[in-house]
Amino acid sequence: MWLQIVLFVLVTFLIYKLLFSSKKDYWKKYGIREIDTSHVVSTLDVFIRGKNLALADKYAYDVMGGDKFCGTREMGIPRLILKDLDLIKKIMIKDFDYFTDRRNFFDDPNSALKKMLPSLEGDEWKGVRSAVSPTFTTGKIRRMMEIFNSVGEEWIAELKKRAKAKGGSIEIDVAEVVNGFTVEVIGSSVFGMKTGTIQNPNSVFAEMAAKIVAMGKWKVVKFTLSLVFPGLFKIFRIPLMDMGAMNFFQGILEQGLKERLSGRMKGDKNDFLQLLVEAKKGELKTAGNDELSEFEKDAQLKTGAGEEFDKKQYLTDEVMIAQSLVFFFAGFGTTSNLIVLTMYSLAVHQDVQDKLRREVGTIVKKNGSLDYDDLGKLVYMDMVLNEVLRMFPAAARLERKCVKDYKDPVTGFFAPKGSFVCIPIEAIHSDKRYFANADKFDPEHFSQENKAGRNPYAFLPFGTGPRNCIGMRFALVESKAAIAYLVHNFRMEPTEKTPIPMQTKHAVLQVLPPDDLGLKLIPLNIK
Template sequence: MLFTLALLGVALLLAYRFYHNIYTYWARKGVPHERPLPLIGNLKGIGTKYHFRDVNQRIYDKFKGKAPFAGMFMFLKPTALITDLDLIKQVLIKDFHYFQDRGAFNNVRDDPLTGHLLTLEGEEWKSMRQKLTPVFTSGKMKNMAGVVVDVGHRLADAMDKEVEAAKVEEGDVEIKDLCARFTTDVIGSCAFGLECYSLQDPNAEFRQKGRMIFEKPRHSAAVQLFILTNGKLAKKLRMKVLRDDLSNFFLSAVKNTIDYRLKNGVKRNDFIDLLIELRAEDQEAVKKGNGIDLSHGLTLEQMAAQAFVFFVAGFETSSSTMAFCLYELALQPDIQEKVRDEINRVLQGGEMTYDALAEMTYLDQVLAETLRKHPIVSQLLREANQTYKVPNTEFVIEKGTTVAIPVHNIHHNADLYPDPEKFDPSRFEPEEIKSRHPFSYLPFGDGPRNCIGLRFGKMQAKIGIVSLLQRFKFGTSKLTEIPLTLDPRSPTLGTKYGIHLKVERI
């Protein structure tokens, strides 16, 4: 009995020392920090009551202006939350080589679709980025714009049916799902070369799979958070994030499309065509190596992983941006009318083109303000790959430390954006932009690891918005929430009950 008690006492002492050593990390470094709680660190209520943006807001408000960064803990992981815009510039651009990696989970061996541009690190990331960059040039965007415009026409037709149904039922229209069906069809076409038909059928297979990624994950919220904050350990444990049925679906979709195009000589100037150009001739020879070797071209799994992340990152972010934009325009009809007037003036009844979109400068301001007030990704994460001395301070960020850049909280800083909850597109007039710190606006990140598809994302969101504003007016209904209830479980910015608006034909 005494021996058992002694063992228990030693175990408790070791556990105490372990946690004490971790949770006094920032105090020992002399870094301003919020006191953590056992096991959860500073993430109390995460995923139930709070989102990351809420946790970050508390710490950002407490420490901004007192030090260039504040210490916090994502569970057991020390994290440097950067509050100084000049230090953000150092991290994302000037000293990028210290912070090239995101520290995100990828497990190519067991979960091949996780080996994509968002999660790859080091030379593997650099090589993949170089190979994929040509698909997102202005020239490629022009080629793809026609495909997106065609889907935009189908979006307006689908909205027409929704308006008719709402009239019969004396209801309104839930905007977010319709926007997601539009972006699903756009990216299904551009990334997989497939007609998804989700605008015609809300239960179409690609739409169902897209919903499953976010609504029916492989793991519980607690396990997902563990993988998010402990990517390398999760990889060693050979964990997966994607459901097997989803992996098999997307792998088959890419394989079938590539096989068909190679067999029939089909070319569409889209994302799949570029992947085919990068394809390894001898697939089996490439697979024999360890890790990701791109010197001989891409394997089928690597091609599928890039198409998968294009789909996931593209359909969710752009559809949410469109929905939040239409919501703000519904609340401010004068701004909505000003955008519509610009659209009519530029197009003059003609077809929408990539060049015509570039002339719509007020629409650009409206979209920029939407992403300022409603940034879809609330924070940027990086991992120090070597110990970094913070310029003009005595602080260091040690190798392996996670660095968090609180995008949402910067965008809602009243010192940078007076009355931040007000939707005001004039904030993005050229003179206003010049007057602000260049790193006060980060919806797509910045530097060498910014969002590679930002041009495509903005293009499809604009085409969707123009297609709808040409034919419909948006206003508030009895079900329109003011303000919106946000979902703390959503990895991106998401609403708990959708976005309901009154929609009328023009």
């Protein structure tokens, strides 16, 4: 394995030197201004020092000045960076047919990773997206609120037990505690099973989940290399993910799917796998109010005349298992990070924590549980979570691949077929034209007044358009439930292991909390 990695690095370096190092002024032939970012983040910086690729985006964004877009090269690959929000809207929504695909990380056609929604392209992506979308509507997530409550109550009871054993309060490793909650939620809501992770952070289920989302040094190197030479990963058959963990979860899903399709599994199930089975059988019924937000309206696929997508054709067993695995690849780490970073922000800003606690107290039921619709009424909760997502976006950049030559008649923007268009999320979210106190944690950025005066495309934590994050609603409800349970039952305070200000780290284009982040939890006397 190590020999493969060494050979791979040597070959990719030679190809890079031979094919890309001499490509100067690539965008000049298209009449597009090119900004050199190599002195900000070089290839060596990325591979050896693990430097943040988003730094190059921020540099280009600032140097652009009043320009609406520019061209750059990243590790030899030509790309376009957008700054104008109206142009971003066109690319992501209005003219989406030119930008339907994402960068392909997983090029092994025999891997379940290739069948995950973020990896699919063209008509196959459209078909699977159309088939899967109904499982994420309001009514379907409402069906899972029982799971969020059950896991939340178990989680809080365990934390109180630990605090009592320690004499009244506990200092926690925040990531470990939060992962216990999120892994248990995924176990119940996707696999339909209890994982025991809350009581035992070292359970097999938790261990395998951690292996999938872990971003160690070599994994970062491999992901970075895959950005440049995805085809070589197929030739050398070097996996990006821990295949032992992949096989573990895939085996559980295959058995669960087999039992559901055969009818051997009895009783009502509200988990995601059951929803997929119902979708395949044409039995997925509207449950509750499935109203669409503006975010979801922008995401709707516009089909052409006579264009229909057969759910039975696209929802194969392999595809259904792959979409369930997406919860780990795209949902587990990002949701855990959002909860961790929110806890940190509340601990450091006690006034915000107190205000949120008062709001949450108005909707908690006498038995301590939460109602789905009441969670949606927490205005200040939305403000707090949005501010966390603004300062610490899960993805520092969005990318779309141009599938056919595109020319915008208004701005003159041109994207040749095969080029990558980048939306620098981290740079936009820190632009003081849109967020007055961009360098500070300030939930008031998302007051009704401030939101009304701001272009909605200045805040894109879940992307936008048909290729946005399909699990956005699930992730937010899960996060709101976790934070509501915490602030209602505990006061969160900093410890010596709480860096102030926050020192986030980056892994390729992910924004992650620091390692070993610690907080103190002090139980409240809630009656």
